[in-house]
Amino acid sequence: MSRRRYLTFLPAALALSALLGCKPVPFTEAEKKAVASLSLSSLPPLPADPSNRYADEPAAAALGATLFFDQRLSRNGDVACSTCHLADRQFQDDRPLGVGISTTSRRTMPLADVARSPFLFWDGRRDSLWAQALGPLEDAREHGGTRAAYAHFVKDNFAARYAPIFGPLPDLSDVPASASPLGGETEKVAWAAMSEAQQEAVNRVFADIGKAIAAFERSIVHEKTRFDRFAEAVASGVEPEGDAALTDEEFAGLRLFVGKANCIECHNGPRFTDDHFHNTGIPPADGLSEDLGRQAGVAQVLADPFNCLGLYSDAAPEACKELRFMVKSGPELRRAYKTPSLRGVADRPPYMHAGQIPTLEAVVDHYARAPKSREGKSEVVPLKLSESERAALVAFLKTLSN
Amino acid sequence: MGFNWRYLVAIIGIAAVAAMALTKLYSVPPQPVSGPNFAFSKPSDQGTYVVAIEPETTPVKQGELHSWIVTVKTPDGKPVESAKITVSGGMPAHGHGLPTSPEVTDHLGEGRYRVEGVKFSMAGLWELKFAISAPQGDDQAVFNLML
Numbered sequence: 034m035s036r037r038r039y040l041t042f043l044p045a046a047l048a049l050s051a052l053l054g055c056k057p058v059p060f061t062e063a064e065k066k067a068v069a070s071l072s073l074s075s076l077p078p079l080p081a082d083p084s085n086r087y088a089d090e091p092a093a094a095a096l097g098a099t100l101f102f103d104q105r106l107s108r109n110g111d112v113a114c115s116t117c118h119l120a121d122r123q124f125q126d127d128r129p130l131g132v133g134i135s136t137t138s139r140r141t142m143p144l145a146d147v148a149r150s151p152f153l154f155w156d157g158r159r160d161s162l163w164a165q166a167l168g169p170l171e172d173a174r175e176h177g178g179t180r181a182a183y184a185h186f187v188k189d190n191f192a193a194r195y196a197p198i199f200g201p202l203p204d205l206s207d208v209p210a211s212a213s214p215l216g217g218e219t220e221k222v223a224w225a226a227m228s229e230a231q232q233e234a235v236n237r238v239f240a241d242i243g244k245a246i247a248a249f250e251r252s253i254v255h256e257k258t259r260f261d262r263f264a265e266a267v268a269s270g271v272e273p274e275g276d277a278a279l280t281d282e283e284f285a286g287l288r289l290f291v292g293k294a295n296c297i298e299c300h301n302g303p304r305f306t307d308d309h310f311h312n313t314g315i316p317p318a319d320g321l322s323e324d325l326g327r328q329a330g331v332a333q334v335l336a337d338p339f340n341c342l343g344l345y346s347d348a349a350p351e352a353c354k355e356l357r358f359m360v361k362s363g364p365e366l367r368r369a370y371k372t373p374s375l376r377g378v379a380d381r382p383p384y385m386h387a388g389q390i391p392t393l394e395a396v397v398d399h400y401a402r403a404p405k406s407r408e409g410k411s412e413v414v415p416l417k418l419s420e421s422e423r424a425a426l427v428a429f430l431k432t433l434s435n
Numbered sequence: 436m437g438f439n440w441r442y443l444v445a446i447i448g449i450a451a452v453a454a455m456a457l458t459k460l461y462s463v464p465p466q467p468v469s470g471p472n473f474a475f476s477k478p479s480d481q482g483t484y485v486v487a488i489e490p491e492t493t494p495v496k497q498g499e500l501h502s503w504i505v506t507v508k509t510p511d512g513k514p515v516e517s518a519k520i521t522v523s524g525g526m527p528a529h530g531h532g533l534p535t536s537p538e539v540t541d542h543l544g545e546g547r548y549r550v551e552g553v554k555f556s557m558a559g560l561w562e563l564k565f566a567i568s569a570p571q572g573d574d575q576a577v578f579n580l581m582l
Contacts, residue, residue, distance in 0.1 A: 070497075070558070298557055301497070307534070307557055309534045358554075359535060360533075412531060
């Protein structure tokens with residue numbers, strides 16, 4: 034090729050490289066601030082749980098770990114917390130709906146940093162980790178047991194470990210083998226026949242089981258990923274190196290995440306969640322009964338005898354601010370569900386509260402289309418995203434996994 | 436063969452077009468020049484009261500519950516002691532309300548009231564509205580905050 038011909042192609046080649054293969058322009062200060070706010074290094078220390086005075090006791094956490102993996106804590110002897118919360122799968126189960134004794138109506142949530150959530154479950158129907166742990170234990174589709182049976186179980190199997198933490202176990206000799214206000218008909222009748230003192234004694238042991246499991250779960254935390262190493266480099270003004278360097282596509286995805294696509298509106302902070310509840314127009318899963326999301330969750334957490342203001346909470350009422358000042362009514366609660374963390378999200382399809390959406394690509398498509406909600410009003414507005422923008426967002430989300 | 440200046444002109448021309456295209460691709464929308472009023476003390480909408488707000492702990496952190504002290508006075512500076520105050524607000528740009536239901540939990544005297552349970556769940560422009568009911572009349576004051 035002559036020099037003249039070469040020079041003819043040069044301008045076109047330059048223009049093309051500028052448009053396609055170029056390095057993206059650096060972050061603005063606002064973008065840098067947004068990226069830093071998502072970094073795990075921005076996570077403050079885990080706050081105390083005033084409702085659980087055993088939350089940070091190692092012996093309670095050790096007992097909780099034992100109970101978490103113990104299948105005997107169920108009606109059929111086959112279901113432990115770890116049946117759905119699998120330790121090597123981010124403490125979730127990869128299924129659209131959790132399966133204990135039978136199939137539930139919700140996607141199993143991962144557990145990393147779950148102790149930081151002010152409200153638990155997709156609809157926030159419990160207000161502490163220990164109160165949350167009690168729900169599945171008595172749910173007929175999950176562990177399917179009763180609080181009286183669990184109290185007997187602890188007395189028969191763990192008395193020596195229980196007493197040094199929680200004090201002596203109560204006399205359960207006159208307590209029926211199985212009884213609960215939430216059980217089957219005979220178990221409800223058995224519960225109603227118990228004295229108030231017996232009921233309180235059983236409730237206290239039951240709450241202590243939850244408090245031990247919660248103490249263990251407080252140790253399950255997020256680990257830094259490529260994104261965090263990238264964010265730390267950006268924050269300290271050095272060029273990200275090795276696996277901390279994002280590809281141009283991942284970088285473009287991050288920029289969309291904090292900018293045009295506005296994912297950060299709800300998926301904010303180092304855990305990528307605002308801990309709040311939103312109707313995002315996710316359609317109900319086929320075959321499940323009516324599900325009002327947060328609207329039902331609010332009523333349930335207020336009525337829960339194990340909530341922060343209840344008899345079994347260790348918190349002074351003034352410490353129960355999340356419960357006292359929660360939004361208790363309003364149209365925005367209808368079919369609103371908790372914003373899940375996006376850390377590790379690429380490794381745990383399917384998505385949404387009943388596993389309705391199978392892939393991340395389909396999730397991005399849902400938010401771009403922003404369909405109307407079947408009930409209530411979706412907060413999401415439609416957004417035009419090109420194929421490459423969608424791919425970039427997914428590429429960025431993958432940097433939140435190791 | 437001498438250097439052909441036409442190529443240099445062409446290179447500069449195409450580079451300029453590319454630069455413009457990049458600016459369009461990566462630029463952020465321009466920020467409004469005249470922003471909202473961020474004063475923490477102002478007359479209420481009808482001028483019935485002068486309302487001042489102040490966070491009880493600073494800095495105000497995203498996602499954490501915190502409390503504010505609201506001071507209500509008449510325009511001539513007399514504290515209003517028997518006010519009923521309700522709190523609302525939200526993010527006007529996003530069309531949603533506050534993530535919590537803040538309430539007045541204490542009357543501290545000298546027209547000062549403690550509002551607990553305020554939370555801002557994301558960065559951006561928030562509105563806090565205080566509806567005040569007292570013998571002087573019903574009025575409200577709306578404050579803007581940038582988090």
